[in-house]
Amino acid sequence: MTNPAAVLDxxxxxxxxxxxxxALMSLTDAxxxxxxxxxxxxxxxxxxxxxxxxxTGDPVDLPNGAGCRNVNELLQRTLRVDSRGAARIVKAGKVVHRDVDLTSGGVAAGAVARSSTGDARRCRRNRWTAGGHGADRVGRRPDRCR
Structure with missing residues (x-):
């Protein structure tokens, strides 16, 4: 496998x-x-x-290795973005993060429970309750809370 940094370079x-x-000056509109x-x-x-x-990076070791307090500061310095832009990237990174079991390399068992808890928190914030608010016509919890 080629080095990702070399490919980007x-x-x-x-x-x-x-x-x-x-090269862009001589292009047609099409x-x-x-x-x-x-x-x-x-x-x-x-x-x-x-x-x-x-x-995929460790949220503590990655910024500390670069002399930064947190991932947000690391992104601000390396990408030259403001705090708000860095926070957007950190948030997206948390959404796609997958916990990996160190022994098997598969998805860790605790990741599913944490994901469910996160969904429940998001649903409560959007007023979904087990009592039926936000449930579909059959009364099941929607796959994604809106």
């Missing part, structure tokens, strides 16, 4: 070459639309890479 170099060559579409795909992949990196 190649992407940055390729983008620098494209921008430095003024070609510009294609470039914008592909650039959007690249942007989504980069955001997913950042979020997955945060989600």
């Amino acid at each position: 190649r992407v940055v170099n390729d983008l620098d070459q494209m921008l430095g060559a003024d 070609e510009r639309g294609v470039v914008l579409s592909v650039a959007g795909e690249v942007m989504r992949r980069v955001e997913a890479t950042i979020i997955e990196t945060v989600a």
